[in-house]
Amino acid sequence: MSMPSPATNELDLRGTAPAPVFDPAKALVAQATRGYWRTVLARLLRDKVTVACALLLLAIVLLAVFAPLLAPADPFKGSIMQRLLPIGSEGFLLGTDELGRDMLTRLIYGGRLSLVMGITPVINALLIGAFLGIVGGFMGGTVNTLIMRTIDVFYAFPSVLLAVAISGALGAGIFNAMVALTVVFIPPVARVAESVTTQVMSLDFVEAARASGASNFTIIRVHILGNVLGPVFIYATSLISVSMILASGLSFLGLGTKPPEPEWGLMLNTLRTAIYLNPGVAALPGAMIFMVSICFNMMSDGLRAAMDVTQ
Amino acid sequence: MFFYLLKRLALVIPIALSVTVVCFSLVYIAPGDPLSTILPSDASIELIATLKKEYGLDKPIPVQYAMWLSRAVQGDLGTSIATGRPVNAELGRAIFNTLILALFGSLIGFSLGLAFGTIAGYRQGTWIDKSVTALAVTGVSVPHYWLGMVLVIVFSVYYNVLPAMGAGPSGDWMWDAEHLKYVVLPAITISVIPTAIVTRTVRALVADILGREFVTALRARGLTDRGVFWHVVKNAAPTSLAVMGVQLGYLMGGSILVETVFSWPGSGFLLNTAIFQRDIPLLQGTILALALFFVGLNLIVDLVQTALDPRIRRA
Numbered sequence: 001m002s003m004p005s006p007a008t009n010e011l012d013l014r015g016t017a018p019a020p021v022f023d024p025a026k027a028l029v030a031q032a033t034r035g036y037w038r039t040v041l042a043r044l045l046r047d048k049v050t051v052a053c054a055l056l057l058l059a060i061v062l063l064a065v066f067a068p069l070l071a072p073a074d075p076f077k078g079s080i081m082q083r084l085l086p087i088g089s090e091g092f093l094l095g096t097d098e099l100g101r102d103m104l105t106r107l108i109y110g111g112r113l114s115l116v117m118g119i120t121p122v123i124n125a126l127l128i129g130a131f132l133g134i135v136g137g138f139m140g141g142t143v144n145t146l147i148m149r150t151i152d153v154f155y156a157f158p159s160v161l162l163a164v165a166i167s168g169a170l171g172a173g174i175f176n177a178m179v180a181l182t183v184v185f186i187p188p189v190a191r192v193a194e195s196v197t198t199q200v201m202s203l204d205f206v207e208a209a210r211a212s213g214a215s216n217f218t219i220i221r222v223h224i225l226g227n228v229l230g231p232v233f234i235y236a237t238s239l240i241s242v243s244m245i246l247a248s249g250l251s252f253l254g255l256g257t258k259p260p261e262p263e264w265g266l267m268l269n270t271l272r273t274a275i276y277l278n279p280g281v282a283a284l285p286g287a288m289i290f291m292v293s294i295c296f297n298m299m300s301d302g303l304r305a306a307m308d309v310t311q
Numbered sequence: 312m313f314f315y316l317l318k319r320l321a322l323v324i325p326i327a328l329s330v331t332v333v334c335f336s337l338v339y340i341a342p343g344d345p346l347s348t349i350l351p352s353d354a355s356i357e358l359i360a361t362l363k364k365e366y367g368l369d370k371p372i373p374v375q376y377a378m379w380l381s382r383a384v385q386g387d388l389g390t391s392i393a394t395g396r397p398v399n400a401e402l403g404r405a406i407f408n409t410l411i412l413a414l415f416g417s418l419i420g421f422s423l424g425l426a427f428g429t430i431a432g433y434r435q436g437t438w439i440d441k442s443v444t445a446l447a448v449t450g451v452s453v454p455h456y457w458l459g460m461v462l463v464i465v466f467s468v469y470y471n472v473l474p475a476m477g478a479g480p481s482g483d484w485m486w487d488a489e490h491l492k493y494v495v496l497p498a499i500t501i502s503v504i505p506t507a508i509v510t511r512t513v514r515a516l517v518a519d520i521l522g523r524e525f526v527t528a529l530r531a532r533g534l535t536d537r538g539v540f541w542h543v544v545k546n547a548a549p550t551s552l553a554v555m556g557v558q559l560g561y562l563m564g565g566s567i568l569v570e571t572v573f574s575w576p577g578s579g580f581l582l583n584t585a586i587f588q589r590d591i592p593l594l595q596g597t598i599l600a601l602a603l604f605f606v607g608l609n610l611i612v613d614l615v616q617t618a619l620d621p622r623i624r625r626a
Contacts, residue, residue: 153326153329153330156606156609157330157333157564157598157602157605158560158561158563158564158602158605160561160565160567160568161598161602164586165334165598166337168582169337169340169591169594170340170342171341241452242451245452245455249454252568252571255586268457268460272572275463275464275468279464279469282460282464283457283460285457286456286457286458286461289454289457290452290454290457293452293453294449294452296452297451297452298448
């Protein structure tokens with residue numbers, strides 16, 4: 001029965017893509033093909049949408065990294081005389097915000113915190129979740145039950161609610177927001193890692209390795225990691241887009257960074273009062289979040305397709 | 312089915328209990344004293360001790376949990392530190408308003424999702440399918456709180472046809488035309504994610520079912536398209552319903568961002584207040600209510616799905 005079960009349809013904000021189903025045939029092909037990563041890269045480069053999204057993201061990241069060199073103005077310096085100028089004003093390409101600060105500059109600087117706050121939780125969750133899932137899948141039995149039942153508890157909370165609950169209880173702040181999002185993303189990553197590990201463990205080559213005297217360490221390092229990390233990594237990339245939206249969402253609620261720090265979600269919040277005076281400028285930070293989020297989604301889909309060698 | 316029901320109910324109890332543990336422990340991951348918000352900074356030690364006693368904060372943590380749980384089971388979620396009113400009283404209307412918003416949102420999301428998904432599934436590989444898929448990716452990528460602002464800009468600022476804030480003149484949701492206007496924009500905003508996800512699910516299901524051998528067999532037997540469609544519906548229904556049920560739960564729990572944008576007087580708005588006034592009992596109560604609602608909904612979805620699809624029972 002190949003119909004997607006509700007378990008793989010964890011289509012919450014937290015998992016916008018169904019968990020990759022492990023297919024032993026593909027894994028074997030992946031291992032046997034020489035230059036697998038080169039094939040993947042070549043396929044990625046042929047995918048125009050993925051390349052375009054990657055270039056756009058690269059541009060936004062480079063702008064954020066080199067913001068002090070590239071931004072036209074000071075992100076903190078405003079002028080009461082120049083508040084809420086429209087897009088395309090003299091000297092202010094994208095207008096000014098409610099305190100008269102240059103929007104273009106603040107959008108460029110805003111990428112720094114927004115990207116870090118969106119990507120870091122996914123990296124943390126990937127490391128911790130993959131560890132928990134692989135250990136659970138490898139050990140099996142009580143250890144697995146213990147890990148997976150604990151993770152089930154977090155599934156009892158809708159992801160936005162969980163993120164808001166944790167960061168709300170911890171109090172506003174960048175670090176707390178990232179901790180909250182990490183906690184939100186560990187369970188789905190661990191579930192994917194556990195299910196793929198369990199499937200790999202049941203395959204003949206693991207049995208063969210054990211019979212030929214391979215140690216647990218070797219089996220984990222070669223057979224488990226080699227086959228599990230790929231699907232788990234692809235799954236994690238599909239979480240970045242959600243994480244960006246949630247991280248900026250927490251800032252939007254006032255749970256992330258504090259003014260006057262430039263961050264897209266927070267800028268969107270402080271500009272809310274300006275929608276009657278200058279709607280174009282007020283919508284800009286959200287457009288940035290949207291652009292980055294859709295690019296990450298497209299890239300994740302592209303990567304998934306490129307790594308699926310049987311296609 | 313009866314045994315399945317029992318088994319499923321037995322599984323829900325530990326989950327519900329762990330949810331209460333998580334909600335209870337929110338107090339302890341919160342920095343500072345839970346009383347610090349209501350106490351003046353120069354409060355005397357006696358006053359602090361009295362208040363601690365009053366709120367039960369002088370007891371060991373497991374005892375506090377047991378006390379809190381036994382009260383919660385009886386429907387007493389404590390007193391809001393900020394307003395001094397029972398948390399229950401605050402929760403009632405707010406949850407109701409959120410439920411109304413979530414129901415309207417799912418109504419839009421599920422109808423659009425079912426329609427788009429079915430069409431795309433039937434027209435697999437065509438430009439219609441590709442546009443629907445692109446729409447679905449856009450739907451899950453758009454920050455919905457921003458979309459809400461954009462809708463306000465278009466429909467309230469430029470055209471001035473729909474209200475931008477609140478739930479209507481009475482301050483709460485009511486069943487009349489005047490209040491219906493207030494729910495339109497937040498409901499559309501909140502429906503974007505379920506629309507995208509239901510579309511994706513239904514599209515995948517329909518495409519998968521149409522490719523099965525039994526469909527070819529049905530066609531060979533001379534069934535019309537309408538006859539085949541009935542079989543598609545029957546086979547796609549259990550999974551689609553499950554996804555939609557879970558989405559309703561996510562809308563209930565995840566509405567805080569949209570409620571903030573539209574100042575909708577629901578549970579998300581309440582959470583916001585609780586967080587910024589550091590009102591931990593209110594925070595705990597709201598999260599507990601929403602999470603338990605979600606657990607209950609998942610249970611119902613699971614049972615309905617099992618009732619519809621005998622294959623799950625056998626598995």
